[in-house]
Amino acid sequence: MQQSSDQVLVTTVWSYYENMLFTRCMASMAAAADVTEPEDLMKIAQQAASAGAQVVLEALDKPRLIKLKGALDLVTETDVASEKAVLEVLKRHCPHHAVLGEEGGVSGDPSSGYLWCVDPLDGTTNFAHQYPAFAVSVGVMKGLTPVAGCVVEFAGGPGTWVTRTYTASLGGGAMLNGRTIKTSSVTDIEQSLLVTGFGYDHGAAWALNMEFFKYFTDKARGVRRLGAASVDLCHVACGMAESYWEYLLKPWDTCAGVIILTEAGGKVTTLDGQLYSPFHRSLLASNGGMHARVLEVTACRTKTLSVECGVDLSPWLIPDGYDAFGLKSY
Structure with a gap:
């Protein structure tokens, strides 16, 4: 029996919503498959930060192209290359998590509830002058709480560069090059x-x-x-x-x-x-x-x-769609 135009329209609309629901369901299942345990997230953070640090290390003794993001804020081609290396690791292991990178902005799915925060070269000015106080920093938060992270710090100087790798996961303690670290006991x-x-x-x-x-x-x-x-x-x-x-x-x-x-x-x-x-x-x-x-x-x-001075200290840089438990960017 031939369907009326109204029946065809209803069938088409229903198929559209079926497909949409199926797509959302599959996306939700895929997101659930992403790594979520803090210790596992720490390992991914370390792998990602190490990938970025390798890019930085290889660039240290080479000429560098320096640009200005602002009147005094530098960015080098190494910042961009390091962030690319970090993101490749994160996308491979946590493809449905959101990422907030200093150079590349927001990518991924903010509704996943997880946000990776990436500084591919913290201390760019120091790096540009080969002054030993710069690092690759990769951390991940769930909601408002950081749950895992890794910082690869560069120490030494021209011809003698070494790295210090700091890692931590929620409830798992903090380590420097694999050894447990603690804050000092000074109170004065x-x-x-x-x-x-x-x-x-x-x-x-x-x-x-x-x-x-x-x-x-x-x-x-x-x-x-x-x-x-x-x-x-x-x-x-x-x-x-x-x-x-x-x-x-x-x-x-x-x-x-x-x-x-x-x-x-x-x-x-x-x-x-x-x-x-x-x-x-x-x-x-x-x-x-x-x-x-x-x-x-x-x-x-x-x-x-x-x-009195009108300085805005309210929260900022919260990605659209990210659940920050009521915090709003201003």
Whole structure:
């Protein structure tokens, strides 16, 4: 019997929805097959970071093409090549997870609930000058919580380069080159070595941080500024320093380093004492024992920075479709 045009339309529409539901079902099943255990994610992070680090290592003694992303912010062809190597590993093992890369932006599926944060060359200016404070940083978070990460730090110098590989998984501890690391036990600022960073935006946050720098230089044994957030976090994690703080950081700067630090026994909050996620724009990290002492200095002034100076410290760079448990990008 010949179908009417209305019947054909109904059949066509029903087939369309059947196909759409089937596609979504298959995509959901495929996403469920991606790696989700923190220890396994750590191994993937290490493999990805090592792939990027190999690109960086091979480029160290070669001429490099340097471009400007902003007035002072550098990017080299090595940043781009390293990120490509990292992404190849992540796409092979976790094809349905989302990725937020410093150079390439967002890729993958934000609705998967997992977000990889990739800094293919943290400390590009140091790399360009062959100053030994740069790294490849690969971390992954579920929701707002970093669950695994790896930072491959370059140390030494021209002709003597070596790498330090920091890894951590949620509940699995933190390691440096395969050995367990812990934060220091120092609780007095007067006995501490502190670390900070200054971004490329020389506005009110930069000026306030300079005040903190001066204050803590007078109080502590010293304050260092290396220029690579992932390295700073790892140095606190392994006890080289007691605390690190900075404004206007991005998720790829901190995701891997934060899980390494917290698994080593450290603590992280925003600079005004709120719960921290890599989407927040201020970070106070410490060995745990000194956290309250540093926060006494930074908390009130940071709140003033937002209220009186109009500096936006709200969450940012949350990919569309990613479940950040109510956090919104501004």
